[in-house]
Amino acid sequence: MALLETKEMAMQFGGLRAVDNFEISINKHELVGLIGPNGAGKTTIFNMLTGVYEPTEGSIILDGKDVTGKKPYEIVKFGAARTFQNIRLFKDLTVIDNIKIAYHNEMKYSTLEGIFRLKRYWKEEKKAHQECLDFLKIFDMEDYAETLAKNLPYGKQRKLEIARALATNPKILMLDEPAAGMNPQETHELMETIHFIRDKFDIAILLIEHDMHLVMGICERIVVIDYGKIIAKGTPDEIKNNPDVIRVYLGE
Amino acid sequence: MKQNTKKSYIFNISSIILLFVLMKILMSANILTKYYTGIVIFICINIILAASLNLATGYLGQLALGHAGFMAVGAYASAITAIAIKPSIVEFCSTLPEGIKFLINPATVILLTSLIVAGIIAGLVGIAIGIPALRLRGDYLGIITLGFGEVIRVVINNIKPITGGAQGLSGIPRITTFNNVYWITVVVVAILYTLTHSRQGRAIISIREDEIAAEAVGIRTTKYKVMGFAIAAFFAGIGGGLYAHYIAFLDPNTFGFMRSVEILVIVVLGGMGSLTGSIIAAILLTILPEALRDFAEYRLLIYSGLLVIMMIFRPQGIFGTHEFSMSGFIHKLRHNQIISPRKEVKEGE
């Protein structure tokens, strides 16, 4: 059974059909690319999959459960996490606090236990602190734990956003143009990170990207959309030679 | 790390006790006269009001312009409760056996009961206002709380049999003293501090930082917005109750929009997201108008001037989002981050 599946998903913004009849099926551990020209509807698809928008038509099945119309925080619980096209970090907080916020639901103590600092508060906070540090270690960022997120170099900010999404313990991770604004060196590192996390955390990844080299290099399957409609699906080689895709990308 | 926490607990608690003892000595020596003691009590009440508003505005990031409204709800709730329960509590206490009688002060029992009622009612009103307003993103809350503050005043003015209406409410037990207001302030600030340093507090702060991102990592933003706002209203209610039991007379017009602005100015001046900032600013802004009594008409001018200067030179407030800690300060001194004795040695060589 597919991990994430959509059926006839569509989004109508007034007179604009931003996404139409979008069907995708992603299996466990798969790395799928979603590409298309500017304004094609990629981010809108992410927003529907993560509950920011409710699709005007169709349904979304995540890990066997119908999550259509669920709130973003609920969808996180069902196992989908995301990053944003324009990085959205908790800028004025430290790197480790960014992770700890994503770790919120893993910590088990009540508001009163927190206010009066009962035993469970100390136990859970200590455990969370250690686990978040370990988590940063995986991303080679433990030295930055006490740095404010806004003071990180750009590439590291992107990385932190990915780490933060992973801290919610997802089954599928959705990355919205993670390489945007990166130099080739940083992009290369990012490709390695993406590969690494898929194996390390055993998750599926859905990737929106403009950088063709990156998408073709790491995705097993690619879905191409234009004006909200799917125009091609297939392996990187099939996509490269698809006349519709070539027309859309050269005609831009 | 835990060792450090313990040390700073001991340090903080002993400084709080020391300050209390110092004040008591100054009072018994009559250096702090009754008039000055009154100012100290007002400082404490303002600290409670500002610290609670800071939770809603500084930590949660929601512009709230009706804090005086919650204060009014608390003040009236507390006053009415105290008037109602006073006879039976006094009677009950007099029936207690001699052995434990001296342990229980009826005034304290009345005060604490009334304050808890005040906090709960103000908190419930906060929830009622917060749920519709906070579900929307953006500055709707500012407008709604602004309206709420005015509506509350009009309501109090009009339910004369309960509140005394425009003539005011008198006969309120005068039971707020330096002793109880000091310790209540300590408890309120401590609770707000530990709350903002718990996972729930982190969730509240994440909403200020980026609501969409917070929701995308699994934070129930609506729940925490309402919770933060309700707790702020709860403590504003307690602040209002303490005020009622100090002044012993309530006039609905003292809880107008300007009162809300005064509290907001304290928060902005001290730093949004800094409790110590709110404390320092509450002290400054309570003493300042008293010192400048002759210029009472210019009070608004002074406040606006202060805000403008602040916005130009230090928009984040005195402390920004940082807490001032004595032990942290000493630590910095020791590690040459403020002064550098090692350098002096070099120069001596």
Ligand SMILES: Nc1ncnc2c1ncn2[C@@H]1O[C@H](COP(=O)(O)OP(=O)(O)OP(=O)(O)O)[C@@H](O)[C@H]1O
């Ligand atoms: N909230 C909204 N209301 C109205 N129209 C919207 C809204 N969000 C997106 N759109 C429109 O939907 C279309 C698809 O936008 P979307 O952001 O999904 O594109 P995209 O593929 O992510 O583009 P890009 O590569 O530039 O990020 C665009 O025409 C956009 O203007």
Ligand SMILES: [Mg+2]
């Ligand atoms: Mg986009």
